[in-house]
Amino acid sequence: MDISYSPEEIAFREEVRTFVEENLPEATRKHMLDGKHPTADMIRHWQKCLNAKGWAVPHWPKEWGGKGWSAMRLYILREEMEKAPAPSLLAFNTDMCGPILIAFGNEEQKTRFLPRMANLDDWWCQGFSEPGAGSDLANLRCTAVRDGDRYIVNGQKAWTTKAQYADWIFMLVRTDSKASKPQQGISFLLIDMKSPGVTVRPTITIDSFHEVNEVFFDDVQVPIENLVGQENHGWDCAKLLLSNERTGHAKIGPSKERLRTLRERACTIEKGGRPLIEDYDFLVRLVDLEVQLKALEMTTMRVLAEDKVDITKRKPNPASSVLKIRGSEIHQAISALYVEAAGPQGLALPVEATSNFESWLLEAHPNYYNMRKLSIYGGSNEIQKTIIAKQFLEL
Ligand SMILES: Cc1cc2nc3c(=O)[nH]c(=O)nc-3n(C[C@H](O)[C@H](O)[C@H](O)COP(=O)(O)OP(=O)(O)OC[C@H]3O[C@@H](n4cnc5c(N)ncnc54)[C@H](O)[C@@H]3O)c2cc1C
The missing domain is CATH 2.40.110.10 (Butyryl-CoA Dehydrogenase, subunit A, domain 2)
Known part of the structure; x- marks a missing residue:
């Protein structure tokens, strides 16, 4: 199986990168780089911008604005957005309810709701x-x-x-x-x-x-x-929606971006009078996570190389459970390493005393707590393990 990028995919990655550089507002990028949640207006603006380019719902059927892309091309688009970092599209519209209407809705519902969903006219x-x-x-x-x-x-x-x-x-x-x-x-x-x-x-x-x-x-x-x-018969909709939801949880793009910026920041902050990056224990943990993420990326590409984008297919790929577990574990471990990098400064309060601190230091702790959700929503990791046991291991 070939899991390297084709020349077309490499060219497409460059096209996406250029588009993001030219269109993502700098204030949004800076806000996201600090580890803050994008505001509703940022999400709306960015989704409309992508929809105008034809990139908000490329995975939908062509008659509803889709592009008929391979799973790999879709992955490249999303990864480049996440690495920027740009706000994610509103998954409730693009990856959850949209695909359900496409698979189960009547023509009137599709015509009424899908275009407005793609453009985030309706949240x-x-x-x-x-x-x-x-x-x-x-x-x-x-x-x-x-x-x-x-x-x-x-x-x-x-x-x-x-x-x-x-x-x-x-x-x-x-x-x-x-x-x-x-x-x-x-x-x-x-x-x-x-x-x-x-x-x-x-x-x-x-x-x-x-x-x-x-x-x-x-x-x-x-x-x-x-x-x-x-x-x-709503359970049929629920099963399809949950399988589409899980597939998006490997979080490789955000993890890459967080590790890259952590490495940069560890060169500029000090621990014991030396740059943090020279601290052996810290460096080992950073490199360990980089290696784990690379392994997850290779696994994801292996799955994608075999996968066609079909948001209406009724049978979920159990590999999505593996990707969700590993992706959430790695992302949570990265958030823990941020807390360690921020050190006591990450705990400094009240706000007046912290006004000279870089924002990412202040976001390290809230972000750590917020990321606990990754192993709960979209089907908790324990539930994913049961799926793996049943469907892969046939236990
Ligand atoms: C930040 C966040 C955002 C969310 N957003 C939404 C949303 O927009 N819409 C929505 O509908 N829901 C949303 N959820 C809900 C989410 O889907 C549920 O929290 C999740 O399904 C777990 O359900 P629960 O919280 O009731 O925990 P429980 O189901 O009570 O589970 C508690 C613990 O028991 C474990 N457990 C439960 N059953 C089993 C079992 N059979 N085998 C082994 N272990 C088991 C679980 O893994 C978990 O650790 C969100 C949750 C969070 C945290």
């Missing part, structure tokens, strides 16, 4: 998890009861990322509580966040950041044309 969020329904998602209890030409939705969603910006939410709801298996009574519903009865309440995480929310539904009326696929 979508994901309403799957509930208290008591995370790993055991089929246990969800939020109900949608049919009442003439509408559903009445009641219940609660938890951990809803960026719901505070969202125009729409795609939801798993229980439409049949008497089905013989819990997976059989679930439907996939699209809800306008402006509907009366929808309440968003922030959940502030350990890094003091407002990224996730609880969303409450009290007698929310939803037109039946917002049902995707057949009633009580």
Whole structure:
């Protein structure tokens, strides 16, 4: 199997690099380099910019703005964006709900929603998890009861990322509580966040950041044309969506960028009167992570070399579980090494006392805490290990 880049792929990488250099606002790049979360406006601006270039949804079918690219070409595009570093596209639009509408939606839903999703005219969020329904998602209890030409939705969603910006939410709801298996009574519903009865309440995480929310539904009326696929068959949508979600979690681009900048920064900060990079223990850990990341990159390329982009395919590649586990472990280890590099300066408070410090020092700790999420969302790493045990090892 050939896992080197072809001349076309090398040329494409250069094209992407040039595009990013010319179009990514410097303020956004600097903000991201400091390890900060991109703002909603930064994400919107960048997605619109990419969509105008035809690069927001190249993995969608051509009739909906896709390009028919290989998995490798898509990987190169995303890796160069991440290395820049540029804000990620809004995955809820491009990699989650979009592909579900393409696979299961009717023509009216596709025409109405897909172009606006690609251009981030509508911001979508994901309403799957509930208290008591995370790993055991089929246990969800939020109900949608049919009442003439509408559903009445009641219940609660938890951990809803960026719901505070969202125009729409795609939801798993229980439409049949008497089905013989819990997976059989679930439907996939699209809800306008402006509907009366929808309440968003922030959940502030350990890094003091407002990224996730609880969303409450009290007698929310939803037109039946917002049902995707057949009633009580929403689990098919959920399975496809979760497999598409997992594939994007290897985080090779961001890890590369974080390691590269850490190496540079370790040359300029001191430990015991010498540049940190000359500290043997630190250097060993840095190089160890660089090697682990290289190995993960080679594994990813091996998987991609065999893979075609088909966002509507129903059978997930279990290799995505391996990539997700290793990618999240490496990225978390990098965030721990940043904390070590920042040393006591990373803990300095209050803000007045730290105003002369470089921003990345102050972001090291919050970032470390924030990155704990990587081994939880998109199916926790323990759940991924069960998938590997069953599907690869046939245990
Ligand atoms: C930052 C963040 C953002 C999120 N964003 C969203 C979002 O936008 N939309 C959304 O719907 N959800 C979102 N989630 C929710 C996420 O999908 C769930 O947190 C995840 O599925 C785990 O569910 P849980 O939190 O209920 O933990 P639980 O399922 O209760 O798991 C607790 C622990 O038990 C382990 N465990 C559970 N079952 C098993 C098992 N069978 N075998 C072995 N170990 C097991 C888990 O691995 C975990 O370590 C987000 C979560 C986080 C942290």
